[in-house]
Amino acid sequence: MQGNEACVEAAIYAGLRFYAGYPITPSTEVGEGLAARLPEEGGVFIQMEDEIASISAIIGASWTGAKSMTATSGPGFSLMQESIGYASMTETPLVIVDAMRGGPSTGLPTMPAQGDVMQARYGSHGDYPIIALAASTVQDMFDLTIRAFNLTEKYRVPVILLSDAEVGHMRGKFTVPTSIEVIDRAIRTDKVWHDGFAYDESLVPKFPVFGSGSRVHVTGLSHDVAGYPSNDPEVHEDLVRRLNGKLTKHEGDICRVDIIRPNSRRMLVTYGSPALAAHEVLRSDPETGMVNLKTIWPFPERLLRQAISGTEDVVVVEMNLGQAYREVERVACNEVCKKTRLLSKVGGEVTTPSEIVKFLGKGG
């Protein structure tokens, strides 16, 4: 099955009820698959007039309690950014699959790249929380789609699943585990009059579903716990710090990395499709280890720091001009400044094992 098809099946497994999207290569098979599969499962598929409408529709659907998602690629992802900030501000659970392709602009529609890493983190305005996961394989597309739904339902933070033209179109086998945890958002059923966004120590408010008598007011304006707009500096500060605090507080649950041979003299740090090449290199190079960032935002600083502690040569392998690289460099230099190098690739072809071997041979 294709990566994009595995994503479709996983979304249905996770309880997806509503999909809105707009055709864009290389994500289109996600929408096509759900156009056929969702009605069979009693869900709703709609093709909207553009990507802005798509993310807006899933925001609306999510407030009726329906697990909602869209899929897109770089240009469409750019159009969605304003509403991603809105979803973050209003704590609307939703999943966005971004199958990355070569950019900037229309770029290389059919070829893989990893140019949206920073867009995933900082594409919208203001200080907002976001979760982004990165898939390397067809199995990841299945597992991480479910994980994306679980995280968004649990923390009411939009979750972005970063894949690319390679992972989305790659054909491969995957195993469906015998039991997979599926998390549903905590629902609030009492009448909400003055505290629609009240929260406990988890910092995550319980969700009042539209139509259940909650009478909640939702706005992208700075708002108090009632959900009412406010210009009060304290209200704004409390809100922004709490929204972002959700990630800090639950970082341990959100951040995941796959590590092979931690603390080796040399460690490759990578994510997405180049992780396959890195994995191949490790087979014939017992001196080198690797970290595959399955969670890329919030950046898994603590896990990475542990994995590269004592490492002399940190090599970041990514298909852009260096986006995760600066983050890795920051973490690597946090305690003892290590040598951090970047194997950067653009051009639309996947990084190969021999390119990594050649780069490693250059020193370090």
Next chain:
Amino acid sequence: MEFFDLFREDRWPHMFCPGCGIGTVMNCFHRAFAETGLDQDRTVFVSGIGCSSRIIGYIRADSIHTTHGRALAVATGIKLANPDLNVVVFSGDGDIGAIGGNHFINAARRNVDMSVFCINNFIYGMTGGQASTTTPHKSYSTTTPYGNKEYPFDLSELAVTAGANYVARWTVRNVKELTASMQKAMQKKGFSFVEIASPCPTSFGRRNRMADPKQMFEWLKIISVKREKSQAWGLDQLDLNLGGQITVGEFVERNRAPFGMIA
């Protein structure tokens, strides 16, 4: 239904300027909603950005104040994900005619079951009086200091052409007709659009020799003509303000099957 059964008393007084037409719209809506007998707890109110979009924050019901122009796309998601809910949108000429124009024509085309109340005040009021897509030709605004060189959209005609099931336009002077149309819109299956020509003395009137709200009300009286009495069936019928006239009345009432209800 008492006024404060529908509106949030704890958020009173509202933020609208003296002489604004939105208060009249809220009053008409209160009466219309009470007449429909719709369940307040099964009705969701949606809006975008602008003065008119602030109405929903005063309504005592589930309500979502979205980003600029996107109210209809959000409303589409709500209605399709839970068809048992009634969906009512309050919007303005900025949301509907400019930044969300694509969503407007496509929502009307899809004929999703919702009611859209568009308060057309011919100006961007909240940002201080810039020209909108409905600002009359030659009118003054902060961004048309030499007079508007552009011609306005006729939002109601757009809705008719795009496929809405019910379309009407009134000024805030036509309170009885407006109330009846709002009620009809909420009871009609499919996409219903009611455009309400409304005075903004603060941002529109002030720059067009109508700073006094009375002058704006007088202007609305002079330029609006009931559809059946319209002298200029041709150009003026199609083009709001182009011939210096706003045609008011019901423009279409039909029963195309709403989205998702095709057998």
